[in-house]
Amino acid sequence: MTVDIAPSWPLFAAVSLIPLLLATFVDVALRWRVAEPGPGIQNFHQRVGSWWVMVSIIALAVMAGKTGVVLLAALCSFAALREFMTLTRTQLADHWALVTLYYVALPLQYYLVWIDWYQLYAILIPVYAFLALPILSAIRGDTTRFLQRIAGMQWALMICVYCLSHLPALMYLEIPGYEGKNIFLIAYLIFVVQLSDVLQYAWGKLCGRRPVAPGVSPSKTVEGLLGGVLSATAVGTLLWWMTPFGVWGAALMALAATVAGFLGGLVMSAIKRDRGVKDWGHLIPGHGGFIDRLDSVLFSAPIFFHLTRYFWSTI
């Protein structure tokens, strides 16, 4: 099948807003019918409200073009990093390393994405930040739990900055026949992965029995995983016309992204469980912190980026 429907914003907005409009309708109906809403309904109401805010902010950033998307991703990285470092056991001796993390590594990574210097942004954090952070901490002389501390900082930087920076990086891939439409790759990835999260939750609530990893998260069930991943993959396949992948390519890419997203959520839950918290933060009403909403995107972004780059891009 050839791509005969060109991706366009009105079309994509119409499709992608369906779940949100549906949720808003349910929310209004619930508030209409239920006199005294319980915590579940209130949380749902908050979540839907937050989704409208998030969708509006993403839309604004997209309208501002490449710079807007890079800036928004950098701000999300900043908020995520702040949540991550709050739960990481650093010592006062890590202060210079922390200063480097926030004020050098984060802006530099996004600057390199912005100027499209792939060779350097692909190794800046895995190689150079990896070497610089322990040096800065070692100079200060405190060796308490040294390896744990620097591993925590490096991991924070990889997950919150490096992984997320691959989302705006999608805009710079050169894909024959898809020129000027790369922004739809970002919209597609976010939509499919977030939809998968929502559907996993819904399937889990409807018929979740067997937990995938009971020690990590009792709410992640095999039924939720299969139902969510498969139904989100189906929707991702139906949106093939937005992508350069073709129908089967879109199915496989959506599957890869949703599976990576699920595993990302699992890993981030394990960290939360270890630190004894329920949410990473509080800044997104109804959802928790930035990482709570981003966890699946963090894991799927670099995988989606490299698959696209390898199979479809000319550079």
Add this chain to the structure above:
Amino acid sequence: MKKLLAIVVGKAIAFSAHLLTSVRGFWLGTAPLPETRVYFANHRSHGDFVLIWAVLPPQLRKNARPVAAADYWLRSRVRRFIIADVFNGIAIEREAADRQVCPIAQMAQALDLRQSLILFPEGTRHAGGGDLLPFRSGLFHLAKARPEVALVPVWIENLNRVLPKGEILPVPIACTVTFGKDLHVEPDETKDAFLARAAAALIATRPDAKATE
């Protein structure tokens, strides 16, 4: 003009505080009521009173005056502007030898004007291990002077990681400010017994955060 500048600088400081710490206030032992109160908190950073100030509801905020060390805060024009004009603070002399006026009288006077106080009974920023430095006696004398005023313990969590003593650049780490159950001095309570009770109340206010182990 100075007044306008003070408002702008105040907004800028509050904005930076939120950006760096996404600070949240928890009112566990008491409600944010517009009463005259003494908020006493742990002290690990110069930004401590800013965080308390930032989480107070606007109505309480404009009536809450931080009590600050004159030898630090009056040393330069910028600091004096910040503490006096932006935060409407009360500068007290920490060392008895430097005193022109009695700090207890300064603070009591503010309470009589129905203003609340934010003070740090440790007297200096605590940089080492352990929860608190021993309280200095000011809190006891103030409590004796105005026994009807409620003393509210306030635990500030994590700010020492944002801006540790001796560092210049703050780093973003989320902080919380927890307001505990208020207390009063008992009529026949000794100084040491009261200070120990106040310190215990402050430590009891501390949230049980695994991350700071």
